[in-house]
Amino acid sequence: MESAARRIPVMELFGPTVQGEGMVIGRKTMFVRTAGCDYSCAWCDSAFTWDGTGKEEIRLMTARDIYAELRAIGGDTFDHVTVSGGNPALLPQLAELVDLLRGQGVTIALETQGSRWQDWFWQIDELTLSPKPPSSRMSTDWVILDSIVGNLLERKRRFSLKIVIFDDADLLYAAEVHERYPDVPFYVQSGNDRLRETDPGRLLPYLLDRYRWLVECVIAHERLKRAHVLPQLHTWLWGNKKGV
Amino acid sequence: MESAARRIPVMELFGPTVQGEGMVIGRKTMFVRTAGCDYSCAWCDSAFTWDGTGKEEIRLMTARDIYAELRAIGGDTFDHVTVSGGNPALLPQLAELVDLLRGQGVTIALETQGSRWQDWFWQIDELTLSPKPPSSRMSTDWVILDSIVGNLLERKRRFSLKIVIFDDADLLYAAEVHERYPDVPFYVQSGNDRLRETDPGRLLPYLLDRYRWLVECVIAHERLKRAHVLPQLHTWLWGNKKGV
Numbered sequence: 238m239e240s241a242a243r244r245i246p247v248m249e250l251f252g253p254t255v256q257g258e259g260m261v262i263g264r265k266t267m268f269v270r271t272a273g274c275d276y277s278c279a280w281c282d283s284a285f286t287w288d289g290t291g292k293e294e295i296r297l298m299t300a301r302d303i304y305a306e307l308r309a310i311g312g313d314t315f316d317h318v319t320v321s322g323g324n325p326a327l328l329p330q331l332a333e334l335v336d337l338l339r340g341q342g343v344t345i346a347l348e349t350q351g352s353r354w355q356d357w358f359w360q361i362d363e364l365t366l367s368p369k370p371p372s373s374r375m376s377t378d379w380v381i382l383d384s385i386v387g388n389l390l391e392r393k394r395r396f397s398l399k400i401v402i403f404d405d406a407d408l409l410y411a412a413e414v415h416e417r418y419p420d421v422p423f424y425v426q427s428g429n430d431r432l433r434e435t436d437p438g439r440l441l442p443y444l445l446d447r448y449r450w451l452v453e454c455v456i457a458h459e460r461l462k463r464a465h466v467l468p469q470l471h472t473w474l475w476g477n478k479k480g481v
Numbered sequence: 482m483e484s485a486a487r488r489i490p491v492m493e494l495f496g497p498t499v500q501g502e503g504m505v506i507g508r509k510t511m512f513v514r515t516a517g518c519d520y521s522c523a524w525c526d527s528a529f530t531w532d533g534t535g536k537e538e539i540r541l542m543t544a545r546d547i548y549a550e551l552r553a554i555g556g557d558t559f560d561h562v563t564v565s566g567g568n569p570a571l572l573p574q575l576a577e578l579v580d581l582l583r584g585q586g587v588t589i590a591l592e593t594q595g596s597r598w599q600d601w602f603w604q605i606d607e608l609t610l611s612p613k614p615p616s617s618r619m620s621t622d623w624v625i626l627d628s629i630v631g632n633l634l635e636r637k638r639r640f641s642l643k644i645v646i647f648d649d650a651d652l653l654y655a656a657e658v659h660e661r662y663p664d665v666p667f668y669v670q671s672g673n674d675r676l677r678e679t680d681p682g683r684l685l686p687y688l689l690d691r692y693r694w695l696v697e698c699v700i701a702h703e704r705l706k707r708a709h710v711l712p713q714l715h716t717w718l719w720g721n722k723k724g725v
Contacts (some may be wrong), residue, residue, distance in 0.1 A: 253700045262711065263506070265705070265707070314700065314701065317706075441689075452499050456497045457558065473689065473717075
């Protein structure tokens with residue numbers, strides 16, 4: 238008898254689409270969104286993964302189930318998968334999906350806040366650590382984050398730091414993170430606090446203003462030299478719609 | 482007597498701003514735009530660098546002049562410079578600017594169509610080769626492009642290919658380039674053919690539609706698997722304004 242495959246709590250599978258943010262912005266990819274988070278950020282854009290509102294949609298799937306469904310919906314159009322959450326770093330059993338995807342020649346990106354380590358981080362091609370600034374009302378465990386960044390730097394993995402910014406206190410936090418880890422590619426992203434706006438045409442000018450504000454802040458900032466400043470392209474294209 | 486420093490024809494110096502496109506999209510940077518081009522693309526967004534309309538603005542500057550002016554306008558807010566044109570690869574004397582910037586700890590990005598080789602390409606941190614698709618009415622010299630790509634791959638430089646796309650014939654050209662150089666990070670960018678639109682508010686919905694069209698094309702395309710699909714963020718923010 239085969240050993241039982243461990244199941245992964247999956248909230249959404251979709252694509253192909255393009256990655257809307259961060260270090261691989263624009264990359265054609267499929268998305269796997271896992272359920273469950275150790276954080277509860279004030280402005281989380283995927284709160285349905287952890288606040289109970291999405292619990293009916295969670296499916297417990299094996300790595301094989303997930304890969305089969307990605308091929309069923311994406312056909313032969315993709316060679317890249319992005320894993321997001323929730324916090325996928327809560328799930329040791331993701332190792333099985335990571336192994337399976339790599340065996341199929343698929344490149345893997347993953348996003349997590351940097352509150353937990355998993356050994357399968359070594360196998361992620363493009364890892365984004367996104368510690369949360371004060372506006373989230375979460376607090377950063379610097380000891381853990383230091384150790385995760387240290388592990389990744391030591392093995393020369395391709396990874397980045399990304400901070401979502403809403404206000405001046407967040408900018409200050411971003412500058413601290415940037416100076417604490419000066420050798421890590423660094424991204425700031427304008428936040429979206431109009432998560433209930435259902436009209437993309439009304440959302441866009443607001444998001445554009447928020448991005449312009451952040452660009453102007455970073456341009457003038459002597460402590461944010463090596464920064465990349467990016468929006469969330471998917472919200473510009475599709476508003477707050479899920480599954481794109 | 483010092484040997485005479487060779488002069489570089491400079492069209493624009495500006496910044497700090499953020500890079501609006503390609504492999505280092507979002508990166509805080511200063512811009513140096515050189516004058517002169519061996520191409521005359523039908524839709525060039527910087528035709529003033531080669532069509533005579535900007536000739537009064539061209540300044541012949543030494544590398545030291547350029548660096549001094551970058552510091553005068555950017556102060557201590559930057560550590561990255563982007564060189565664009567025109568085609569900066571026409572200028573062997575750019576070697577002096579590249580050496581000077583590297584000596585100051587400044588990271589350098591450069592964009593060229595891939596029609597000429599310069600030995601100083603080895604010193605560019607982020608080189609974008611942007612061969613031009615059929616809509617440009619230019620034709621690609623594949624022998625030269627093969628040799629440039631080969632040189633860069635051999636020394637494992639960080640570089641990318643970027644194709645600006647206006648129509649289906651351009652998409653086909655992009656797929657050919659992607660398959661010819663499968664190991665090179667690959668970007669497609671939606672083109673802007675409304676270069677005379679002076680109202681950013683009228684330009685934006687058009688650019689968004691063109692980007693959405695390109696995203697949808699690439700999503701469905703089996704030959705464009707590893708692509709990144711990006712807009713020109715600066716045109717979304719500032720329209721067709723120069724110097725940002």
